[in-house]
Amino acid sequence: MTARVGPAIVVRDLTRRFGTFVAVDRVSFEVEQGEIFGYLGANGAGKSTTIRMLIGLLAPTSGQATVAGHDVATAPGRVKESIGYMSQKFSLYLDLPVEENLLFFGAAYGLEGTALRARAAELLERVGLDAQHEATTGDLPGGQRQRLALACALLHRPGLVFLDEPTAGVDPVARRAFWDLIRELARGGTTVFVTTHYLDEAEYCRRIGLMVDGKLVALDTPAGLKRTWVPDRVLVARGRGLAEAGPRLGGAPGVRAVAPFGAGLHLRVDPERFDAARVAAALREAGAEAVEVEEAAPTLEDVFLAVVDRDAGGAP
Amino acid sequence: MTGAALLRSLRRVGAMAGKETIHVRRDPRTLALALVMPVVMLFLFGYGISTDLDHLPLAFADQDRSEASRALARAFEGSREFEVVAHPMTEGVESLFRTGTAVAALVVPRGYQRDLLLGRKAQVQLMLDGADPVVGNQVLAKADAIARAESQRLAGAAFAGLQPPLQVKVWTRYNPEGRSALYMVPGISAFLLAITAVMLTALAIAGEWERGSMEQLFASPVGRLEIVLGKLLPYLALGLLELLLVVAFGALVFDVPIRGSVALVMLFGLVFLAGMLGQGLFISVVARNQLVATQAGALSAMLPSIILSGMIFPIENMPLPLQAISRLIPARYLVHGLRGILLKGNGLGVLWPDLLAMAIFAVGILALATARFKRRVA
């Protein structure tokens, strides 16, 4: 393995066109050794296309990328040996037993004999599938399959793994279990590049890149993103009659956004003009009763909405 | 490539092949297609053939009208395999064949008894209705056996130690090549190998695209050529097994001779299979999904190997354009080659052009398919 010096990934102006369509547009970023880097974006934002360029599956139209110290354009073979990849489309062999999947991918990465068997057993235990090693892969529930796919990507002890929407279509409990594995991996020093749709998951990432229409529009820690993109105060109001009172408040100066949130309201307000008490008063004035207002921490969802709003024409 | 790198590469090919073998072993449909279908096909083509082979209607044209000629007629009738249904003049035989009254005619020329008595070779003619190749072939075999027995009887009686006095001259009408079960076995081999190889590889490789695992493979250090080799090798082995099965089954059940070398049969099978695997690979690279790949695979494997290979329709009887097209069909060379090896005991000295033609096809299609496979980014 190459010496762990410098960032795990360096990307400069990476661009990929399909015909005239620009799927990834001059993207630049660095991923540090050992961090969990989240790559977020809506469907078709260019997440998978970026990953496929980074792992040597797809040639960039322009720009450079260095992955695990190797140039993607000139040494794709080296890149492939140094990384693990879990593709978005589920790609284990469903007709094979669980263990055979591991043994095959291990052999594909050059492991063999007792070392391969030992490594497969070790990973099965780590992802909690040791009891199912003889089961037919297709019989496993989705969450377990994803964990097996992760195990397959880890056999050759890569220092860097790319996980493309590893938790898509998996129930919340299984997602949680999967993320526990990812965090354990990162604690062990492995760099994780992960894409997801789930904004709650993104909170686990050390840093997040936000993709919109092929462009990387924001890149920071979750806290940093919230500070930059949601300077407003976020408040949650509960009470009676909010459904009518909320919209009346909507147009007032200093109120940036009002949205229903469960049985209550979710408000974004100018911190200079409003705090919880003043919002409660304004809501009572607008006809609501038994109002309680609490300050809430902004979520990545707020960030995402702000980013998309800005991109749709407004300023942050 | 250094030795160590080559070894690593071979291991990856081995890993692919091993995985593919597990797929095959765990999929009863594949095994059925490869190992049960040949037997069923052989039965389908082979039977109807060997049922009801006694009491074959025989016309006996006796121009000699002697004691010896009547003895010959008795020999034929006594075997129970023939039944003399008519005593026509030679000219009448044709119409007996046309109406289906007789499937064979034995013509004993004037002077038969005299020749025998003088110790000269006596000739009789066996005229065959070759239109039904299967029946024709059975008649030939049985008539030959009876004539030989009669010949021995005659020789034993009067001319011990001399060469067999009775000679049967066979004259086949309509179908001079005398196609039969013997000729079907090589034909069926080509057909079966083509189907197995093209369909199974097309399916297996299209399956990898469809499943998305091809992308996973491309992201691993396994090279594209290694993927191709690893995926094809198990089907190559399966195809050879199938060929052995067909040849063995043909020999045991339908008495198809194996006059030439079995190793040469396998060599022909190997080269033919390489071409068919390439064809399957090519289809799957173009088609991308299993449904289209199956249909294209079945069509491209079955039609030419049935229609243009000479398995059923003699190539010499085809219109010229079809004859020209058949030259591009590897099945044609396999059928010709296998017939040569099995039935005539031909060796490479005679059959090398067939082998060469198949090899050219195999190299061409494999190169084309691998090139497309390489160029196609996941």
Ligand SMILES: Nc1ncnc2c1ncn2[C@@H]1O[C@H](COP(=O)(O)OP(=O)(O)OP(=O)(O)O)[C@@H](O)[C@H]1O
């Ligand atoms: N091979 C291709 N040919 C043409 N267009 C492509 C190709 N691959 C991707 N695209 C297009 O590029 C855009 C980005 O695709 P990409 O798969 O990178 O999105 P994504 O962010 O991964 O989306 P998702 O969340 O749906 O996986 C999409 O509009 C897609 O249709």
Ligand SMILES: [Mg+2]
């Ligand atoms: Mg994607």
